[in-house]
Amino acid sequence: MLLIKKYKGIRKEYILNLFENLNDRINKTLEKAKKEKSIKPSNIYEDELNLAKKLDAIEEYTIERFEENIVVLENRENQKMINVGRDKIPEGVKEGDIVRVINGKILKDEKKTEEVSERIKNKMDDLWN
CATH class of the missing domain: 2.40.50.140 (Nucleic acid-binding proteins)
Structure with missing residues (x-):
């Protein structure tokens, strides 16, 4: 929320969407890392x-x-x-x-x-x- 107040010219929805996208990417990366730890010869x-x-x-x-x-x-x-x-x-x-x-x-x-x-x-x- 600090970022939202800091950048008054940027729309609140845009920033929230940006954070949601970043959060989704982080979660996908974590899920991929978990799957790669599955048991494989590699x-x-x-x-x-x-x-x-x-x-x-x-x-x-x-x-x-x-x-x-x-x-x-x-x-x-x-x-x-x-x-x-x-x-x-x-x-x-x-x-x-x-x-x-x-x-x-x-x-x-x-x-x-x-x-x-x-x-x-x-x-x-x-x-x-």
Whole structure:
């Protein structure tokens, strides 16, 4: 309001509109920043990955199932189940996919998923042939 009094020649509506536009832009920028913090491979920095490897802090899970807004993950090492919000899981994952948890971020492990899928396929082929 100080600006409105200071600039008598500028219409009050114009200044209010200007502040509303600035506020909208700030909110959109904040929302974009929040979305970019969502779990995507690009958010795992090389230093983070290297440190996680050194500390043996990378956990592997299998997508067990989807339940409404929850995804059930099975730890591949100890078979313990955990529930994670669906919004924390990368888009495009499906039951049976392998994901890695690095510093609280969840990433689909395409290579491991393919390896496991191929191994299961080969076992099934051996069983039926």
